[in-house]
Amino acid sequence: MDDMVGASPAICGVFEKISKVAATEMPVLLTGETGTGKELTAQAIHARSVRKQGPFVPINCAAIPETLLESELFGHERGAFTGAVQQKKGKLEAAAGGTLFLDEVGDLLPSLQVKLLRFLQEGTFERVGGQETLHVDTRVIAATNVELKAAIDQNRFREDLYYRLGVLHIHLPPLRDRGEDVLLMAMVFLQQALAAMTHKTIRGFSIQAIDALRTHSWPGNVRELSNRVRRAVVMSEGEEITRQDLDLVGEDIHAADSLDSLRAAHQRIETELLVKALTFHRGNMSRVARDLKVSRSTLYRKLKQYELEKFTLSLAQPMAIPKTTRKSNGDASPSKRSPMMAEEPSIETSLQPAAQIL
Template sequence: MGVTAITTEMPRPEFLERHDMIGSSSVMRPIFKQIGKMARVDAPVMINGESGTGKEIAARRIHSLSNRASGPFIAVNCAAIPHNLIHSELFGHEKGAFTGASARKIGRIESANHGTIFLDEIGDLSLDLQVNLLRFLQEATIERVGGTESMELDIRVISATHVDLTKAVEEHQFREDLFYRVNVLHLQLPPLRDREDDILEIARINLHKFVAEQPDSKVKGFTEDAKRLMNVHHWPGNIRELVNLVRRAVAMCDKELIGPEDIGLERRSNKRNHIQTLAEVREEVESTTILAALRRNRDNVAAASRQLGVSRVTLYKLIEKYGLSK
């Protein structure tokens, strides 16, 4: 797990655009440079940013620009896997290791051998799993659940979280030694509201992508009003929210130009003059409540789900529904 120098060219903006890293703003140019530099060094990376800022996309870019590009890229959402299954999911298990283990299972970490594993929401890992992950990072070996054989692996670890891990360490919710292991290189992704010059570019590129998937679509672009509202919208769900709205608009719009009403921004901007249906009120309250719970818990999904009285899996489905996910 040491730091190894790799020869890799700096990524060109058009290369990044083709691979979903869209943006030409002054805010994103340093991010692209950092990604290129991180790809050249085979060290653990920690990616921070709000939900929907593109942390997994950034991790994939680092992988695809590195000397591990021909190897696997395995993404694991640590918060979305039930607690009683995550150990087996990450490290695998041998046949008969526990009730229901009818066959050997290769874990996600082992599947990433000679490639990259992306551990999303690493801050949600329990302390006992953090110990196992730390041992893997220190020794580059794992043991399957129920097994006795140690396997040497060659894997780069990229992690992501929107939990403040420094505070989590102070509160003894995240191991300090693990924090320093996974936080060798650090990438901070900006929220979409700080990337005003990129909003329309992201919307345009995704519009063409979704139109290409629907040959019978009449859509060719956005009205000026739609562009204006997109530029002033706060985008609490960041890129994911924008992409979801564009996808929905392309699917449902029968005109050549998508207007504010097609992407739902007209309704949001005219709330005070609109008599909402019960379904609209319910959705608005639900999404607002979810966002508030995530903020109260520093975007810790497990803690937020406990406060809201729902399972982590249910909360993740609601986050996806309202375009609040990564």
């Protein structure tokens, strides 16, 4: 469930860091724009840590009213405030033996920042209205999509807490910086959506849809991509997901009325077909060559021409983070294949017609 898709250098760097920080007990700070996968990353760290049998408890500091947050986080004693009819454990205790995911940590009130800092330094805290000092074995992973440095400058976030939280820091890159991961993820999300909708027979994305996926700037990052693909599967009426299905009309830089030279159009189509075939066949050259009806040597020449060799290599690598955790033995063999590759549909397109144009 927590498998993260990606093969770009940017996300592979993240995968490496996840494996490394999973092997420690220190707090982790996750940063990144909305929808880049901070929560998924927190889950991945937990699932690869020695705490994986323990609970993973998320709490969103921005979604809980300030007056309730302290009690939600640290719990309260009976009679601590009006309505506190019985003692209640907070999320910190609920996560004992596991991981507390403190989302939107930048929204924590200064008084709670002090309490959190003390917990991180000494492992101790008191429930609201409680006298007893409690100890709990909980690992903290925090996340923010705002610049905490700016909050520190404005005295809204404690610098000492920032440094304590951020010893291990993972930044999730925006989707627009992950190159062909967009297509890879789009294919995976498509297969996932199709698995839930058995009456649809969709073979893949149209060339224009692939173009739109590659050129859109993805302000909502992976969440936006996932939502658009799921929506497209519902809306689609044909065998291919179109740009319209993705609701990315009007963003195509190769709009019908813009003039491409014949050579540029030819190269664009070839690139798109190659990416499509490579993604479908996970870089399996024989299958790609067979589907595109070219020889393997022609295929290699084309890949070189369009600088797709790196993309090919990345596809042959595991798309998910290896399940190994504490010991890094350098074995990066895929422990689990993405469902998108289980059945490999044939791409009924060929390089041949395009090649004949010139």
